[in-house]
Amino acid sequence: MSADITAETPAKGTSLQLGHILRRAEPIIISLIAMLAGLALFGLFLLAVGKSPITFYELVYKAGFGSAFSWQNTLSRAAPLLLSALCVALPARLGLVVIGGEGAIVLGGVAAGAAGMYLPGLPGAIGIAAMMIAAAIAGGAWIGAVGAMRHYRGVNETISSLLMAYIAIALMNHLVEGPLRDPASLNKPSTAPIEAAYRIGEMPFLGTHWGLGLGVLACIACWVLIDRTSWGFAARIAGGNTRAAEVQGLPVGRLVIGFTALGGALAGLAGMMEVAAVHGSANASLAAGYGYTGILIAFLARHNPLAIIPVALLLAGFEASSGLVQRRLDLPDATVLVLQGFVFITILLSETAYGRFKLFRPDEWRRK
Numbered sequence: 001m002s003a004d005i006t007a008e009t010p011a012k013g014t015s016l017q018l019g020h021i022l023r024r025a026e027p028i029i030i031s032l033i034a035m036l037a038g039l040a041l042f043g044l045f046l047l048a049v050g051k052s053p054i055t056f057y058e059l060v061y062k063a064g065f066g067s068a069f070s071w072q073n074t075l076s077r078a079a080p081l082l083l084s085a086l087c088v089a090l091p092a093r094l095g096l097v098v099i100g101g102e103g104a105i106v107l108g109g110v111a112a113g114a115a116g117m118y119l120p121g122l123p124g125a126i127g128i129a130a131m132m133i134a135a136a137i138a139g140g141a142w143i144g145a146v147g148a149m150r151h152y153r154g155v156n157e158t159i160s161s162l163l164m165a166y167i168a169i170a171l172m173n174h175l176v177e178g179p180l181r182d183p184a185s186l187n188k189p190s191t192a193p194i195e196a197a198y199r200i201g202e203m204p205f206l207g208t209h210w211g212l213g214l215g216v217l218a219c220i221a222c223w224v225l226i227d228r229t230s231w232g233f234a235a236r237i238a239g240g241n242t243r244a245a246e247v248q249g250l251p252v253g254r255l256v257i258g259f260t261a262l263g264g265a266l267a268g269l270a271g272m273m274e275v276a277a278v279h280g281s282a283n284a285s286l287a288a289g290y291g292y293t294g295i296l297i298a299f300l301a302r303h304n305p306l307a308i309i310p311v312a313l314l315l316a317g318f319e320a321s322s323g324l325v326q327r328r329l330d331l332p333d334a335t336v337l338v339l340q341g342f343v344f345i346t347i348l349l350s351e352t353a354y355g356r357f358k359l360f361r362p363d364e365w366r367r368k
Helices: 002-048 053-065 068-092 101-118 124-153 159-175 211-228 229-241 240-246 252-279 290-299 303-321 320-327 337-352 360-368
Strands: none
Touching: 002 053, 002 337, 053 068, 053 303, 068 101, 068 124, 068 211, 068 252, 068 290, 068 303, 101 159, 101 252, 101 290, 124 159, 124 252, 124 360, 211 229, 211 252, 211 303, 229 240, 229 252, 240 252, 252 290, 252 360, 290 303, 290 337, 303 320, 303 337, 320 337
């Protein structure tokens, strides 16, 4: 009897480990297959318009990852994408689909530019900290309001966040063209340039600004928050069943508002980095579509903050190649957006595949 138990225990432990590995691998494998399917469908689209998919993807690789300069361009574009993707991924843990990160980015950039204008003469570190605080407050309040409307009034967060993004862009245009406009900015209205002491420099050996480091650290911190803290555990419980979470006494309202506000604050910091490290002032270039690309990144990464890092690098490489594709293949600059649309559709369709393959359900093997 004891010999049988001893023989079964290692086999059972191995089976449990295999099941754990397969369950972890399911979202990775399905997401990769969905992305490849999207690339294949886009290749068929290119063939339909008379272009070579092989040449297109060669140009994408060359422009996004083929040289040190390409990597610098890709990393610079990845910095705001990391933070904008977190604006989607954090509320998603509560079952919320917030797609208005673009509004938090532009308002964070405007708030940072205004802080740089009205707080001159401060030491560099204090001035940068003030700009970061202003941007985080602006972005956090904007997206936090989406969470508040969802919890207290039942307003759909997807629609409200998208509509508020358009309002934020209109508000940004009004401010940079009106009350905050620098009289010296003639052809392109913007706020006054921030002081040199408030500009953010480049990371050593990478050739890109410190926004990339902030984005990577934010992804790691959010993973710790979600997977290693009681707040993250409570958020996952509330996302699975809100009524059950309320019955258990979990502060669902504070979780909803807190996670949406945190996501908005991170997106606001992305706008601040664009002002302090790229543009030097707040202007219409803040509305570059990073918030919308962040939606695709978050879904492709299955809302996992750590998985956001490699996915953001991949999508940033796609965006960095748009200019070269336009020149070499005589395609519109928005061709990369069409590619992202194909990938996004296949990612959404792949949601129906989870739990359908016996490969990822070893429990059924044992029963059979």
